[in-house]
Every structure is written in C-alpha cells, then in structure tokens.
Amino acid sequence: MTNNQRLVYIALLAAQAVIISLIERAIPSPFAIAPGAKLGLANIITCMALYTLPVKDASKVVMIRIILATLLGGTISSFMYSAAGAALSFIGMCSVKKLGPSRISLIGVSVAGAILHNIGQLTIASWVAQTWTVLLYLPVLSFFGILSGIAMGMVANYLLNHVEQLHYYRSLQEMKYTPLNQVS
Amino acid sequence: MKDIYHMLKPWDVILTVLLVLLSFLPIAIFVSQQSQYAEEDSVNVAVITVDNEVVEEIQLTDNMETREIEIAISDHDNNIIEVDNERIHIKSATCPDQICVRTGYISRPGQTIVCLPHKLVVEIQSDRGETEDIIISS
Numbered sequence: 001m002t003n004n005q006r007l008v009y010i011a012l013l014a015a016q017a018v019i020i021s022l023i024e025r026a027i028p029s030p031f032a033i034a035p036g037a038k039l040g041l042a043n044i045i046t047c048m049a050l051y052t053l054p055v056k057d058a059s060k061v062v063m064i065r066i067i068l069a070t071l072l073g074g075t076i077s078s079f080m081y082s083a084a085g086a087a088l089s090f091i092g093m094c095s096v097k098k099l100g101p102s103r104i105s106l107i108g109v110s111v112a113g114a115i116l117h118n119i120g121q122l123t124i125a126s127w128v129a130q131t132w133t134v135l136l137y138l139p140v141l142s143f144f145g146i147l148s149g150i151a152m153g154m155v156a157n158y159l160l161n162h163v164e165q166l167h168y169y170r171s172l173q174e175m176k177y178t179p180l181n182q183v184s
Numbered sequence: 185m186k187d188i189y190h191m192l193k194p195w196d197v198i199l200t201v202l203l204v205l206l207s208f209l210p211i212a213i214f215v216s217q218q219s220q221y222a223e224e225d226s227v228n229v230a231v232i233t234v235d236n237e238v239v240e241e242i243q244l245t246d247n248m249e250t251r252e253i254e255i256a257i258s259d260h261d262n263n264i265i266e267v268d269n270e271r272i273h274i275k276s277a278t279c280p281d282q283i284c285v286r287t288g289y290i291s292r293p294g295q296t297i298v299c300l301p302h303k304l305v306v307e308i309q310s311d312r313g314e315t316e317d318i319i320i321s322s
Contacts, residue, residue, distance in 0.1 A: 036283055077300065099195055108196030115203045125298065129305045130236045133296045135210035142207035146200060157191060 001172060009169070010057055014064035017045035021069045036121075036137075037144040040114055040152060042069075046090065047110050047156035052169035054176075055094055062090050077128070081121045088120035089113040101174070106160070110153030114145035214294055218310070227311040228293055230272045232265065235303045244270045244291065244308065257302045265306065272306060274299065 001009070021042045029038055042065060049058040066086050070079040093113040096104060118141040126134035160166050232240040232255060240253060244267070252275065253265045263284065266275040271291035274284045277299055284299035293310035 096199065103193055104195040104199065105191045105193045107191060108193065108199050111196070111200050112203060115207065119207070125300060128300060128303065129296075129298050130233075131296060131305055131307060132210070133214070133294055133307060134298055136214060136294065136296070138207040138210055139204075142204060146204070154191075 001169065006053075006057065010053065010061055010064075013045055013049050013053075013061045014068070017042050017061065017065035018068045018072065020045060021065065022072060025073070037141055038148075040117065040145075040148045043110055043113055043117075043149070043152040044156045044159070046086075046093065046113060047106055047153065048159060048166065050093055050097060050109065051106070051156075051160055052166060052173055054173070058094075059090060062086050080128075081124050084124040085117035085120035088123075089117040092116040105153070106157040107150055107153035110156065111146055111149035114149035114152070115142045118142055118145050218294065226293075228270070228291070229309050229311050230267070231307050231309055233305045233307070242267055242272070243311075244272065246270075255304060257304065261302060263299055263302060263304055272308070273297070274306065277302070 024039055024041045027039070045065070046058070046062055049061040053061070066079070066083050070082070074082070090113070093109050093116075096112045097109050118138065122135055122138055122141065126132045160170055226245075228244040230242045230244050231238055232242070232253070234255060234257065239255060242253070247267065247270055250266065250268045253267070254262055255265060256262045257278075261278045263277040263279075264275045266273055268289070271289040273289040274287070274297055277284055279299050279301040281301065284297050284302075284304070287297045290297055290306070290308055293308050295308050297306040298304070
C-alpha cells in the first residue's frame, strides 16, 4: 500500500464509520427491554480497520469517528461515554488480536470489543453518578453486547473475505507480521 | 450456520466466557457486601440525589401510599418520581434519552435509577446496613 492509498483508505473507513454511527442513532434501539443497549454497527468498521491496517492507523480511524460523530449531533457527555468505551474496547481488541489468527477469530475480537465498550461506558456513568452500583447493570448490557458482537464479527468477516480490495489489504497486513527471514 | 462453527476458534469461546464472568463481578462483590448485614428488620430507604447532593429520602418499607415527588433540576427540566407502596419509579422526565423512565420500578436495596443528563440518582439503601457500616469503621 502506498502512502496515498493508505491515507485515502483511512479516510474512507473513518467516513463510513461516521455515517454508520449517525444512521444507528436514527434507528430506535432494537433492545427495548435493556435501556442503553444498542447495535454497535460502528464496531464493523473498527474490526475491519484492525485487520487491514497497522494498529496506529486503526486507532486514527477510531479517533476520527468518535470526534466527528460527536460534532455531528452529540453532546459533551455522550462524547465522554463513547470515547471511554471506544478507547477501552480498542485497547482490548488490539491485545486480544495479538493472540494470533490460529487462536482467535474476528468473532472473538468483536465480542471482546463490544463488552469492553459497555464496561468503559458504565465506568464513566458510575463516575458521573458517583455510585458504583451502576455497574450492577453490566450483565444485562454484556449479554446484548455478546449477541451484537457475534453478529458484527460475522458481518466484518464476510466483508473482509468477499470485498476483493479488503481481502487484499488483509493479506498485505498479515504478510507484514510473518518474519521475512522465514520466507527466504 | 456451518460457517460460524467453522470460523470459531477455541479462544473465542474462552474469552467470551471470561468476559461474561467478569461482567458478573460487580454483582458478586455487591451480594457479598450485602450479606454481611442482611438483617430481617432492615428498612429500605430510597435516596434521591441530584449532582451528588441528597434532596429527598423516602422510607419504602411499610409504605402504603402512592405519591408523586417532583424534582426540579432547573427552570424547565424536571423529573417526576412516583412512590407506589414499597417500590419507586420515575414517572416522567424531560431528559432526552428517557432511560430513567424506561428503567421502571425498583424495590430492592442496591437497585438504582440513573438519569445521567440530569445527574439524578435514585438509590435504594438498606438503612440497617448503613448504621452498621458506621459502627465498623469507628
């Protein structure tokens, strides 16, 4: 990937992520029984970025998404929640992915991201409300987090395998991690 | 469905189970904390706080009446809280997300209703436990 290609690719992913999170905000929450739970569609983009870009560039995609989505119709408090959730889930997803493709698939990475996102948000919520009993709500949220995490992991996996360019970027990314001296 | 089984790797399952267990950790801590002073004659009190300041305390145990309490956050923002016998809920609120209203009734110690936009928290405390806590710490 040349430098320009990489920049355009980051910008494309970030733009898609922003649009997806805006669209998601317009959909009424499908989990009406659990207030606060949502689909987490933007997780697809984070997964795709993680598998096709270096960690540094993937974090740029996430940061741009959070900032732009907040500017386009969020509030400071919603920024705090999504930033905490996104930071925690991104760190978690990166470290989980380090286990290697033979041990963990996109589904695991996506589920870990979804649950850690919930943990991050609830931690901020309990800090704002000054009572840690808010965290008692965690099992409900993480149950829906697992469901949506599996779904989003499958979608991301499907995209990575079937969109030719993404597939190519992914193989480039995986090649970089296999030491060169082993090949020769 | 076949594809999912094909895709799953061992660590996916391990990690998911671990994270589920982790999400139950706060409840486990809470239950063990509660059982230290689980007394039959404890009194449940609903404490309403706004911006971390207690504005109202309502005794729920043996409460037989239904009444409404209006908590004014500012000139045009308020939460209307309804006490119904031994349980309490937020009847209506002017916050944008309405999560507090949808939380519904709470009645057991430790349950909370949180309205983050208004920084309002309704928490049920076990009054017996509170006093014992002070004795232990002194």
